[in-house]
Each structure stands twice: as C-alpha cells, then as structure tokens.
Amino acid sequence: xxxxxxxxxxxxxxxxxxxxxxxxxxxxxxxxxxxxxxxxxxxxxxxxxxxxxxxxxxxxxxxxxxxxxxxxxxxxxxxxxxxxxxxxxxxxxxxxxxxxxxxxxxxxxxxxxxxxxxxxxxx
Numbered sequence: 432x433x434x435x436x437x438x439x440x441x442x443x444x445x446x447x448x449x450x451x452x453x454x455x456x457x458x459x460x461x462x463x464x465x466x467x468x469x470x471x472x473x474x475x476x477x478x479x480x481x482x483x484x485x486x487x488x489x490x491x492x493x494x495x496x497x498x499x500x501x502x503x504x505x506x507x508x509x510x511x512x513x514x515x516x517x518x519x520x521x522x523x524x525x526x527x528x529x530x531x532x533x534x535x536x537x538x539x540x541x542x543x544x545x546x547x548x549x550x551x552x553x554x
Contacts, residue, residue: 433543435505439491445483451476455544464552465521481519488512494533505536 433453441449451472459470460478469478482489489511497504510531513524524530532554539547 433503433538433540433545435493435496435503439493439507442491443489445487445489447476447479447483450479453545455541455546458545459547460550461548462520462550462552464550464554467520478520485514485517485519486511486524487514501541502537502539504538507534507536508532509534 438450438453441453454472454475456472457470458472458475459468460475461468467478469475490509492508493505494508495506508531510529511524512529513526516525517523522530532552534553535551537549537551538545
C-alpha cells in the first residue's frame with residue numbers, strides 16, 4: 432500500500448524522483464477539469480517538471496483518505512502560487528497569482544504503485 436502522507440511530502444518538496452517512486456511505468460493520469468490525459472512514467476515526469484518549475488510555491492494537504500487492497504481515495508486541499516505568468520496542465524496563472532482548491536483524488540494501485548489517477552476538482 433502506498434503511503435499518501437509520503438506522497439504528499441514528496442509533492443510538497445518538489446522531489447520528482449520521490450514522487451515517481453510511487454508511480455508504475457504504465458500509470459495514467461486524467462484531470463478532466465484542466466484537460467490533462469497522460470500515460471506512462473515519462474509523461475508523468477515531464478508534467479511534474481513543469482509543475483515544480485512553474486509553481487515553486489505549492490502545497491497539498493491530505494484531509495481524509497479511504498483505501499482498499501488495490502485503490503485509495505484522498506480528499507486534498509491544494510494551493511499554489513505562480514512564479515511567473517504561466518500555463519501548466521491547463522491552468523493559467525499570472526505572476527504571483529495564487530490558486531486554491533479542494534480535490535478528490537481517485538487512485539488505482541498494483542503492487543503498491545499508482546497505475547491510474549483521476550483528479551476531481553471543486554472549483
């Protein structure tokens with residue numbers, strides 16, 4: 432079972448390789464709100480590089496979680512501040528602009544690794 436708190440800590444620190452240690456090679460990620468639909472660890476790495484580079488101040492806080500043997504769901508508070516005018520993963524922000532939202536992250540796992548993640552935003 433993946434440790435959601437360890438994932439959140441890796442995300443908040445910007446440690447891309449630590450985040451990817453939780454992701455299977457064939458993992459998919461879908462975020463319908465912002466038009467993101469990627470597959471494969473290499474695509475995750477590129478998306479995470481953009482996020483860390485363009486949004487230096489970001490934080491996820493796990494509010495609640497539910498899990499089973501091959502899945503889990505997390506209720507998350509998400510916030511970020513753009514370093515410059517940017518668009519990443521379909522979200523456009525101006526310099527220094529702050530974005531906050533609540534989201535539900537639904538995750539399928541295999542052998543303790545994320546194989547599919549779908550994010551649903553309350554915006």
